[in-house]
Amino acid sequence: MHEGLYETLVTQALAQQLTTLPPKRRTLEQHLDSADAPEVLSRYLAGELQRTLSATKDPERRLALVNRLLAQIEAVDAPVATPARQLYAVHEAQAPTSIIDRPRTPLSDAALLTNAKGDPNLGAELRSEFGSAEQVDLLCAFVRWTGLRLLEEPLRAFTERGGQLRVITTTYVGATERRALDWLVDEIGAHVKVQYELNRTRLHAKSWLFRRATGFDTAYVGSSNLSTAALLDGVEWNVRLSAVATPSLLHKFDATFETYWNDASYVDYHPAQDSERLDAALAEASGRTTRGTALNLSGLQVRPYPHQQQILEQLEVERTVHDRHRNLVVAATGTGKTVVAALDYKNLTADGHRPRLLFIAHRIEILQQALRTYREVLGDGSFGELWGQGYRPEHWQHVFATIQSFTRSTAELAPESFEVVVVDEFHHAHSATYRRLLSYFTPCELLGLTATPERTDGIDVAEEFFDGQTAAEIRLWDALEAELLSPFHYFGIADNVDLSSVSWRRGGYDHTELENVYTGNDARTLIILKELKDKITDPSTMRALGFCVGVRHAQYMAEKFTAAGIPARAVSGESSNEDRGQALSDLRKRRVNILFTADLYNEGIDLPEVDTVLFLRPTESATIFLQQLGRGLRSSPDKAVLTALDFVGHQRKEFRFDRRFRALTGATRRGLRDQIEHGFPFLPSGCQIVLDRQSRQTILGNIKSQTQHRWRTLVSELKALAAMRGADVSLATFLHEGDIELADVLKPGKGWTQLRRDAGLPVPARGPRHEEVVRRAAAIAHVDDPERADAYLRLLSDGAPSYTDLSERDRRYARMLFFSIWPDRGDFPADPAAPDDLYTDGLEAFHAEPAAKAELSEIIGIGRAGIRHLPGELAGPLAVLGLKTHARYSRDEIVAALDHAGPERRADSFREGVLFSEPWQADVFFVTLRKSERDYSPTTMYNDYAISPELFHWESQSRTSIASPTGQRYLHHRERGTHVLLFTREHKQDTLGAAPYLFLGPADYVNHTGERPIAITWRLHRQLPTDAFRTAAVATA
Template identity: 40%
Template sequence: MIDQLRPGLRDELITSELNRLLADLPDERIKGDALRDGETIERLGRHLLRIARRLQTPAGAGQVEAVTEVVNRAIASLDPSFADDEIALPPRLLNGIVPPPRGAETPVLPPSPSIPLATTELLVNGDGQPTLGQLLLEELRCADHVDLICAFVGWTGVAPLRDELRALVERGGTIRVVTSTYLGATSRKAIDELVKLGAHVRIRYDGNATKLHAKSWLFHRPGELDTAYIGSSNLSQAALHDGIEWNVRLARADAPAVFSRMQATFDTYWNDPSYEAYSLADGDRLAEELLRAKGFDKQRHTARSQREIDELTKRLEEAYAELAIRPRPHQQEILDQLELRREAFDEHRHLVVAATGTGKTVVAALDYARMCTEGEPRPSLLFVAHREQILAQSLRTFQQVLRDPSFGEILGGSAGNAATGRHVFAMVQTLAQPNRLDAIDSAAYDIVYIDEAHHGAAESWQRVIGHFAPREIVGLTATPERSDGVSVASLFGGAYTTELRLWEAVDDQLLAPFNYIGVDDGTDLRQLAWRSGDYAVGDLANLYTSDHRRVKAIVEAVRQWVEQPAKMRALGFCVNKQHAQFMSEQFNQLGFNADFLTGDDEQSRREAVLSQLKAGELQVVFSVDVLGEGVDVPDVDTLLLLRPTQSPVLFAQQLGRGLRQSPGKTSCTVLDFIGQHHKDYRFDRRYQALVNRRRGSVVDQARRGFPFLPAGSSITLDRIARERVIAGLEAHVAGSRRNQLVSDLREGGDASIERFLDRTGRSVSQIYKPHRMSWTTLQREANSAAAIAAPTDPELADLEQRLLRRIAHLQHVTDPLRVNAWTQWLEGSQRPDVTSFNPAEQRMAVQLMHLLLYYPSTVEEGLETLWELPAVRDEICQLLRLDAGQLDATPKPLLGLPDVPLQVHARYHRDEVFAALGISSIDKRKEHREGVFYARDLRTQLMFVTLHKDEQRYAPSVQYRDHAISRELFHWESPNNWRQTSNAMKACAGIGPDASQHRLLFVREASTGWTKSRFRLFGEVDLDGELIGERPVAIAWRLRCPLPEVVFGAVRIVSSG
């Protein structure tokens, strides 16, 4: 008998017997948790199934019926609406329904697959098992629709399946195939044959970047009899019949959550624009791309003449230039943010920060193209860079995007100084010449782009940037923080307009994966002086250059974590020149070939040293920070982070030096040496660059071992480093406690929330999250001179405290419609005249009151009360102005519903939604917590979706029921008791006499968190395709307003890479 109290991990329900046994153990040995709503049904169902499997098979019909009646009673007790699901007596199995006769033909059912449709099985092409190829034929004969995602599609795999594929299409079925040109292993002949048979095929042509490895079939049938195959087999003769393969045949009936996840993932790929629809007319392009993916060269293709090779190469380059015209998801997000800051904030100076290799120039060209109006002259353009090579490449990019080979001219370098047109790509050295610059009108150019904008602090660059007064100016850089500590953000509005997060670039396969290892280096930095929130550079250098034990720890870590240290190409980032030289000397003494670079080195020496590193003659080059301008060594595969940095931008810049993609490079090893730090050292800032904070806070992910990282990446901390990192992260969280906040404010005496956050580096949520704090309360407890006095009237003082505690509930309000209206009302010189409010403004006032949980009898009364509470009004306005800076998507008007103050892509509390629609009134709030609501008088269907039902625990059964398929499509499932024929379902879908005319989709990431728990309005939706299934019914909604990339990135199932 198994010992039910055996030590170790467990994952099971506590039964009566187990509960009795646990009573004998001390509480500290028992680790348990309450059953969560999101997993209740799955866990209870599995428990019942385990019990049922232990029953003896009944010997007679009477016993079969007795067991069936027990099951029926259980069904009836769950919900009366499930009465139709009770099993008819005597119990029987339905194996099929024969189609009605057609003329003289006798209809027959297709044979059932060898493996029953509701059964899951492992297939290994072994003795006694049907081969995968045979099973696929059987599945095709009885399927309605088929989806296939396959890395390699071969002719020998397609040919045996042709008859069944053709038959499926002839009886009205559909076939969808997703593949890529990865490694050039797919056969053009096979793809063409699939298309001729009637299949719809989508191909991603940058296959070697995508690295599609997936192999999966999905067979769709009515009645939840879907099946799937997932495993190792590509579409080839060997894989389907006699290869050593492992594949799982999955039945939806057996694992519905897994099948839904597979379907959702496939649909996401299918709707990803990077997978292009294929037709027979694309055959030559496919052949060329497959050839490119195979890495053809003269030796492999000696039969081709040099002329043929040159012509083919030219055609391939032209094809790739066409691909660059369409923005990739990360580029689209940058473009969306530029549009947002211009339209919503009237900002026209921008700094775009993105790692080298992510296509900043393409973004600039696409941004310019959007500002061109068809039929009108293009805006005048000035593009500034410091090297002729950059200008020539940038000019070609603009020409490709604009599809105009005659666009633009170069000023400077070999092109000369005679450029006089309206679209100029200029070398800064030429442009900055006093005689030339002074002769150019400051308003000569509408649009100005500054490439490598980190040079902006230099005198010549400042002279150029300061001379012009364009309509728009955009700086482009990968390194906004220079090694001399100067930030160029002040030249472009003081902040980064948009910043490509490092984990996003890795997740989208724009950069190589990272293997980050945090290593204890044995140093104690607590002894060093801490000034202005950081260590002094000189103190760090003195400590590190006198500590030979640290050097040995660094070398030992290299030998432990780098596969072949003798072949590594490493960059080491040091504190200063003294430290870099010391590390180079120490590594050379220990048998490595090392060198160092500093800002004092000539360009020729820098190029020579980096050439040695690239050639493998050096294993490591040490320098300060990011090695300065002009450093681009994609072959770097190892980074040594030898100095502490709290700047997330500088940390990302350092990592970016090692994450450039290059042939044969699979990942970059990052060794970060972590000492004992000052109590105020901010670990959270550096790890923000590595993790997706949509999946939880940095400290939560660190405690769980960083489970959500881009594919191929990892974070490993040794025992001591892990303890220090988590302690530092937890200390930062603890720093938001009330007493600490009061102490910090008393020390700085800040008059506004914004100044306090800037000085302390905190976020606004740290003020409002703990103990229902407010800024006003914080000021009063700190005895701040800027604090507004509390009311002397006890009742008014009590109301003020209630409203101050509720101000935190305004943190999601970022759209200009509410921000501008509410701040205008509350900070005016006199109380607004409510009689002048239009109907939409009346409802916006109700929205504000309901967020504050305040229900006066009239809007006038509510505003009058707020006017008696100046501290509340002041704090609301301060917070709203801060919120406005966090706007991440341009709000769009909600058309078709007049007087409804809702905007597409803005976030709302459920109470605000009902107030905006007039369902709630000023003195009465609509109580509603379900996922659907039909406002019959307005003929408007509301759908409220929570994507992650349980953020604390991964629950596959509920994670993917509702999800974005693409920027235009959203998969939604009805309440569990809805049928396709139910009145509620038909009204929701816009069918029948009670059909909804408007369908509004509201989506939130989670049910907790100030912002994530607020619903984002995805806008009006329309039915796309057919209703699928019963109880629940699945629907694909087509969004009338496509999702911005930043929103889609938060709700998509898989990354775009």
């Protein structure tokens, strides 16, 4: 056999052949993933069957073979009739078959159309598709009349017989013609949506979907917009898809279109009221006009982007659940922090009262922009007053003030003058001026905004002013996906420097020793210069920052670069303000091409022109690494991409590459190794991470070493922390201080109690069931609603009441806790005639386990402190269940809450994806969104997904028909008085084991298609949280 990649089912013959490979050759085989197995096995069977039928010339023998196979798999209704023939249409008796237009490409086939000689042109194929379709969906970057007129007749005929046409388009480069959209809406009756957002126009797709009630849907995806050349004779490539030949691709098309259609960034177009807006947007997109600077309001509702909505939701959780009213928001410059603050203020005015507001910034230009933003959000052109640089408020109700204003006039205002205080660029808060302001005023709500919570002087404003809490943070990943930042190309390059002998002190390399290693290292500098010239097209046009260890290192690099013909300067915290300003001016004007800096430009300066960053030292803090990278991530008109060069040496074992790359990619530690090994395949659009062979080996080796020796390292870190903080250091403190994951501690056979013992710290007594209890400690780590967490803590506390003395609500929680620890009921006697005895014995067993109880309590406390969603109550008869929408539950907790587990039935005996709870008359759906354990499985990813925050697409089990009792109950649940409850999770497993489910809550039937399985759209009673929607959606527009 040839060397190379295969994806072949191993047959008995192939298995035998593999045994004959030469000794130097190896094979890589994997067991079939259960989610992918049906597709893989059926594809193999189809191929073998086709070969056999091709070799059989007798039509009757072919038919007999097929029917024998169908009988073997019990396809009762499927035997093929004699003689073999195909149904091509069902039509009205008066309509002869000759007038039923059909495409030249069979409905069940896929094809590539290139407008070449012999190919049907796309325009003709589209015209023939309309005649048999009930609904047509068009996704097209721009729509022009010259293309529409070629389809005018079939479009009119299609809509006149009741066909529905949906169109999504954009203002991309101003190419869409308003006449074309007006005609579609006014003349054809199409439903048209337009994306107007010029700064994030990502829709370049061109595609059609023709939906048929018969199930024979077809689609076209390719390069052709709606123009004459594209449809007739242009050099265009378009793929024709079919629900028969390419069902998984049709499913993805359908799911993605529905997600876009329900995304608020695509706005309904009505010519009578929207034509002026469309004309203005097209003119601006084409460059014919520019956005005005006048302060008149746009009149448009300001709608948060998904990443901004997520922050607003988290702020509500911080205030409502955690009672925290001093909150810090961390977001990179350019991601809309001020819009978030304004929308948050609007939420605080929901009762009609506008709280007195103080917005602080250090420059009047920032305040003017902030004031405009608040006025846009509130729809009030008279809102707010400026204070500073000649402006002075009259009413003092909503004040936008420079910090300098308060150095002179604080005494004029009472401490309680403002109910809401917002401080922009909060990393300045450590200065004396900001400290005076923060200590003087006593607002009900304080909101800090910053891109850089960690300052170069070592001050962390989150620790100092917010008890170490960051309320919400826009992740780099989210900002890149939203196209709010420039994409990056990151290169990891080996520099051949060995740092293993450099001393490690207080969580990092010794500064002086590290600077000595790099300063004067001409061999390393030659590598840096070579790689820079290889990666940068023209270094004489770049604007770059190089981050160095210290002043000497920065000066050395500047000298070497200048000598090599690349003008450079060194700046640092020791440089004067005049020198710093001149250096920035020289970089902007390209009088120098690179500034080498030590402890400068990590924070608080806007440099959108920077298109290259060089990491010339190992940075232990992931936050500072992202702050440095962020100096080049600001979007700029002449910057297509940020180039980042990171020079990687051989590190000490204490250094952790995983922190940097997890911050860069959003990957879990478990997923990071796979990402590195497979070349980072799932980065946001436009971004790339490329590691050379040596740096890849270094980084993987470092990450593997961290994993292999993790427990020994944890013991050492706990000893060190206890020496500083005392022997009673908590699990939460240990995780926070060391940036450690709970999964690192809750290893099989380990745990927090064991870690403390190994570190020589005191632990409570261990009872006879200690091991079996702590073995299941991870099963309660997800608990994230206050009521359940508090109930579990009460049940684990000393002196907790017995089961029979509990309230009915707490009894239900006790059963949920019991089955979380003993899903198999343990060895406790289970008597259906005396069900309370099982739980009484279980709670009494806890009381004999001081160490285990203490460990569980700490874990529950961590989950409670990290609640990210606002839990909601169920209504009606289901309210007594104690289940909260948008909280997470294990399967064991769910079946216990529904009384499906008890003395007569173990919790772990249920492993199906659907459950009908007879006592509660509820259909419960357990949905795993990513059914395959592979990162990407196109045949299984589009079965269950969120269409919008309110709508969820779900497929029944494969044998459920519409006529079956189960199918009828699903479709008519409201009439029958039954409930539908949806629980979802992304993967089967997470870092702690079996992943918990997020309770989406009750849902109502909207519509359905097909059967075996039935594809049902449900409307949720409560809108999905933004992060949950982004996880569950096929695409976010």
